[in-house]
Amino acid sequence: MIIPMSLSATNHLQFPPNGLTLDWYIAFFNDPDWMAATSFSLKIACATSVCATIIGTMAALAIERGEMPFKGLLNALSLAPLIVPHIVLGVALYLVFSPLRLTGTLTGFLLAHTVLAVPFVIITVTASLKRMDPALELAGLNCGANRAQCFFHVTLPAIAPGVASGAVFAFLSSFDEATVAFFISDIGGKSIARKMFEDIDFNLTPVIAAASSVTVIASLMLIGFAHLISQAASSRTQTGVEQE
Amino acid sequence: MTHAANASHYPLLTALLLVLPLVAALILGFLYPVGKLVELSFSSGGESYLRLIGDPFHLGILADTVLTAAFVTLACLILGYPVAYAMTRMRGVSAGLVAACVFVPLWTSILVRSYAWILLLQRNGPVNDLLQAINIIHGPLKLLYTHGAVVLGMIHVLLPFAILPIFSTLRSLSPDYGRAAANLGASPLRIFVHVTLPLSLPGVFAGGLLCFVLALGFYITPALLGGPGSMLMATLIGQQTTVLLDWPFAAALSSVLLAVTLLIVIIFRKGLSLNKGFHSVR
Numbered sequence: 001m002i003i004p005m006s007l008s009a010t011n012h013l014q015f016p017p018n019g020l021t022l023d024w025y026i027a028f029f030n031d032p033d034w035m036a037a038t039s040f041s042l043k044i045a046c047a048t049s050v051c052a053t054i055i056g057t058m059a060a061l062a063i064e065r066g067e068m069p070f071k072g073l074l075n076a077l078s079l080a081p082l083i084v085p086h087i088v089l090g091v092a093l094y095l096v097f098s099p100l101r102l103t104g105t106l107t108g109f110l111l112a113h114t115v116l117a118v119p120f121v122i123i124t125v126t127a128s129l130k131r132m133d134p135a136l137e138l139a140g141l142n143c144g145a146n147r148a149q150c151f152f153h154v155t156l157p158a159i160a161p162g163v164a165s166g167a168v169f170a171f172l173s174s175f176d177e178a179t180v181a182f183f184i185s186d187i188g189g190k191s192i193a194r195k196m197f198e199d200i201d202f203n204l205t206p207v208i209a210a211a212s213s214v215t216v217i218a219s220l221m222l223i224g225f226a227h228l229i230s231q232a233a234s235s236r237t238q239t240g241v242e243q244e
Numbered sequence: 245m246t247h248a249a250n251a252s253h254y255p256l257l258t259a260l261l262l263v264l265p266l267v268a269a270l271i272l273g274f275l276y277p278v279g280k281l282v283e284l285s286f287s288s289g290g291e292s293y294l295r296l297i298g299d300p301f302h303l304g305i306l307a308d309t310v311l312t313a314a315f316v317t318l319a320c321l322i323l324g325y326p327v328a329y330a331m332t333r334m335r336g337v338s339a340g341l342v343a344a345c346v347f348v349p350l351w352t353s354i355l356v357r358s359y360a361w362i363l364l365l366q367r368n369g370p371v372n373d374l375l376q377a378i379n380i381i382h383g384p385l386k387l388l389y390t391h392g393a394v395v396l397g398m399i400h401v402l403l404p405f406a407i408l409p410i411f412s413t414l415r416s417l418s419p420d421y422g423r424a425a426a427n428l429g430a431s432p433l434r435i436f437v438h439v440t441l442p443l444s445l446p447g448v449f450a451g452g453l454l455c456f457v458l459a460l461g462f463y464i465t466p467a468l469l470g471g472p473g474s475m476l477m478a479t480l481i482g483q484q485t486t487v488l489l490d491w492p493f494a495a496a497l498s499s500v501l502l503a504v505t506l507l508i509v510i511i512f513r514k515g516l517s518l519n520k521g522f523h524s525v526r
Binding site: 051054055056058059061062063065066067068074077078080081083084085086087088089090091092093094095096111112114115118147172176178179182183193196197200201208209212215216219220223 | 267277352
């Protein structure tokens with residue numbers, strides 16, 4: 001079946017029988033290259049998460065609730081970055097970014113990763129909107145709220161779990177993204193995924209195991225955290241509805 | 245009723261304003277670059293395409309890529325179906341364990357997983373050690389940097405994408421169908437073949453399409469686990485751009501890969517099956 005990618009296996013392989021050591025972790029945290037790549041990646045992932053969540057939520061509202069032509073086309077187009085091979089997008093973005101000096105910059109990464117992350121937000125938010133009763137919004141409007149008030153006080157709290165999980169997926173998709181990052185990185189700015197790829201390909205050192213473990217633990221913690229938030233949020237909206 | 249439903253709809257102008265950022269991002273970060281790439285591929289009047297078509301080596305890689313993707317998809321579906329089926333039947337701790345086994349790899353970076361395979365398959369890695377310890381082989385085998393390693397790595401990475409859509413379809417099937425068939429005297433095998441399997445086909449379809457499309461464009465795993473003898477389209481494109489710096493040719497290769505991918509999606513498109521597949525993964 002599946003071989004679970006366990007941390008212990010990696011470490012065990014790394015340190016032949018003669019014992020465990022934290023040296024590689026120390027090496028990882030002390031290496032300026034690794035730290036630069038890590039903080040660059042974190043910045044990109046945070047910015048991507050914010051941008052993709054805002055853009056994606058707005059678009060999901062329009063596609064799900066709006067009176068708009070070309071909905072099907074727009075929906076298909078917004079999902080297209082998931083289907084197009086990442087290598088093709090990576091090469092294409094390099095082609096456009098390189099003359100504009102956008103390779104290795106936060107702006108370049110942000111644009112690329114936002115396009116890749118938006119579909120996740122649209123999918124999760126659309127699902128939440130579908131589950132939500134539009135009558136609630138109507139009630140809000142009937143009570144004299146304008147559209148913005150209605151959105152922030154009625155719709156947003158109801159779809160918050162979807163928005164939150166979309167944001168987490170956007171963050172992780174950016175943090176883990178390696179193929180496009182491979183092409184739009186440069187010497188001055190590279191993401192942790194690019195740095196890992198480089199090191200696995202050229203100098204296979206045990207520090208990668210430490211870096212891998214750190215990223216895996218961080219991702220899993222974030223997923224667990226998101227799970228808790230969305231559970232708390234959904235139970236809160238449920239009790240709220242029941243109280244009404 | 246219609247009026248009530250419409251009242252909570254956003255009017256045209258608001259809706260357009262809401263999608264504007266998305267459209268802008270898609271144009272800047274997706275449509276324009278891809279268009280530019282296709283344009284570059286024709287820059288020398290289609291010469292790159294003629295070179296691609298006239299060269300059995302490159303055509304062979306294209307065929308290899310499609311065959312590998314098809315094989316990986318089939319393997320994922322065959323391995324994934326029983327897992328998805330078991331997941332719908334399990335309760336409690338064992339269900340949680342299986343779900344963890346499916347989800348943890350999904351949220352582990354592809355790089356980390358490829359790295360784990362490198363460690364497992366290397367000349368003095370545990371797989372070779374094990375095979376030697378039980379006396380199946382007498383010297384270490386070359387496992388890494390082979391086509392087999394690439395296929396193995398790809399199956400491992402893509403398996404959750406096959407399992408989850410199948411699982412979500414199976415879970416949404418009412419158990420009444422099976423009970424009705426049992427009441428009519430069908431054996432468990434007959435129920436599975438004539439009732440459960442046909443009803444779960446949309447999930448199989450979504451999972452298969454997802455695996456196939458992702459497998460076609462896979463770069464990281466083949467680049468790290470494959471050797472010079474196991475070149476796929478994505479690795480060939482990578483080589484053309486980073487080593488040989490032949491951009492028009494790389495652009496032509498990318499356009500062909502893109503066209504093949506879109507063709508497959510269009511041929512196999514069944515409503516929102518791809519959307520559904522992704523949704524169940526999330």
